[in-house]
Amino acid sequence: MKIVLLVPDGVAVRNYIYSDFIQELHQANFEVVLYHQIPTPAIQEIKKIQGDLITAYYRIPDFKERFISRILRESIAYARLLQNSNKLQNNTIMLFWNGKSKTFKRKVLLRISELLGFCFSKNYSWILKLENWYEASILKHPTTKIIKAELAKINPDYILNLHQRAVTTAPIIALAKKKGIKNGTVIFSWDNIPKARLLSKYDSYFVWSDLMKSEMELLYPEIKAETIKVVGTPQFEFYFKVQFQLSKEEFFTTYNLDINKKTVCFSANDASSPYEALYLEDLCESLMRIEEPNRPQILFRKCPVDVSNRFDVVLNKYHHLVISINPEWRIASDLENSFTEIYPSFSDISLLVNTVLHSDVVVNLGSTMAHDFAVYNKPCLYLNYDPVNPSTFKVKDVYGFQHFKSMAEIVPVGWINNRLDFKDKIQQALDDSETTGPDRLQWMQKIVKHPLQNNSQNLAQEISILCTSV
Incomplete structure (x- = not known):
């Protein structure tokens, strides 16, 4: 076959x-x-x-889609988002609609799509017709x-x-x-x-x-x-393979980490989360209040598809505290702006496995890395405050997304509810990991087949x- x-x-x-x-x-x-x-x-x-x-x-x-095909596809997406938000009684679903545009042509396309999508959302069978029309259009x-x-x-x-x-x-x-x-x-x-x-x-x-x-x-x-x-x-299978695992001594020596210190992993999201550098700075400032002999180090891993320099100021300021280990993803030189040109090297699997294996706790904004750390039964602290006010990007919207409803009635992560929480919450996670997100394994079993x-x-x-x- x-x-x-x-x-x-x-x-x-x-x-x-x-x-x-x-x-x-x-x-x-x-x-x-x-x-x-x-x-x-x-x-x-x-x-x-x-x-x-x-x-x-x-x-x-x-x-490259023709204009009419693009309108049909976007209209379907808008209509389904309206349907989904109604069925699930969750208004944050509409945040997945990207209605902003810098070009006149795209603005027109999106406005037409919103109008058509709104009309067709009134009857589910009409959405199915739109999908049939879209498929017929691309076949031409x-x-x-x-x-x-x-x-x-x-x-x-x-x-x-x-x-x-x-x-x-x-x-x-x-x-x-x-x-x-x-x-x-x-x-x-x-x-x-x-x-x-x-x-x-x-x-x-x-x-x-x-x-x-x-x-x-x-x-x-x-x-x-x-x-x-x-x-x-399959993405969690790598954590069980010995061939990807280094000893703590080898990993820490390779990346200049201090083997005598606890390690906090800060895993960043992509550029759609605009305040990641501010969160990292708040974390750094908080850990600097801990006396040096007991102060944990920070292992910083940025999102593999984030090619911006937005963390550079913080990383330079706290170079003695933060070890930045870039994901080993590659960008083909001919089309650097194309997402299809970004790909992971095979070596990044080992890098990620050892980052999780040898860190003690992970801090991030609603990332799947909570599940990666749960594979090794390690705690996660979710960031849960707005570092900038007023802000169009609201952290409460992030945790309002439908996939976080799976946390209902369990406590799979700890929460950093303001910048003053870092020191105590991290210390607690390092001293007694079971008190931070005690239901992380239960959550993981709900999310992925075991x-x-x-x-x-x-x-x-x-x-x-x-x-x-x-």
Whole structure:
């Protein structure tokens, strides 16, 4: 059997292509083909890691939506956000609509989309019609002729999309359905379903948990429950592999950390969270009030796709306190502004594993890193205050997002509710980790199917069953 993996960006490389998923597909007798839109250096690194387990590589043709297709897609998103916010009784869902624009053309497009989306949101069946119109519109795009020829050449038994939001994969899936090729998608992250960016409809959907499945059944009632498969996600499997782990002595020596000090990891979000540098500065100022012999050090890891210099002033000011270890992600030189040109090196897996393994607590603003640390049963402190007032970016909106409803009735993290909290809350987490977010393992079990080590196998086995079923 032959499976095509759609890889529209570098994040999918880390979570799936570097994982055991490829090996599991091979053991299930699949020939694996990558249909991708990532740079040549990333492909070269994948070949070093996976060798002949991936038999062929095809580049996804450039696909630029026509104006009417873009309006249809954005109208669908706006209509579904309105529907989702109503169904879930959660107004923060509308914050996922990016209605701002610097160009006149985009402003016009968004205003038209908002008007159409509002009208079509009044009847769910109208949204489904919009989705059919969108699929029909992209099937008329000239690029589909190239894709059609390539699919005929590859002749796959199954197509799996590794990122359901990518626009470039929509015509591929549309053609696959037209040709009767079985297909599916992973739902990429724990917060993706309410965001209304499921661009295509598939034969099967692979989700992290029962919680995610129930959410999808509610928000997409046209999707049959039996097509939603709970398989987990491979991204946490690396933490269980000894080959990625260094001794504490080796890791601390390599990155000039003090082995005699406790370590606080500050993991930053991307530029959509504008006050990360202020949070880091508040943390630094607070820890400086602790006497030097007892003062923990800060290991700073910025978001891999954040290429800004917004932390430089703080890092220079507190260079004696903060050790900045940049994620080992690469940016292809030819198209630096394209997200598809950013990809992780394989070495970053070990860097992340050891950052979590050898840090004592993590501090961040609502990041998935809380789950990474939970793998090793380590505490997380969530930032829960606005460092700037008045501000259009409100931290209460962040924790109002639907995926944080999974914390109801449990205490999986500790909270930094103001800048004066840092010193005591961090000291408490370092002295007695079980008192900070004691329910972190319970939360992790709600978010991701356990055991975590089996998730690549789960996904490969489900696809194998689907391919052999009549």
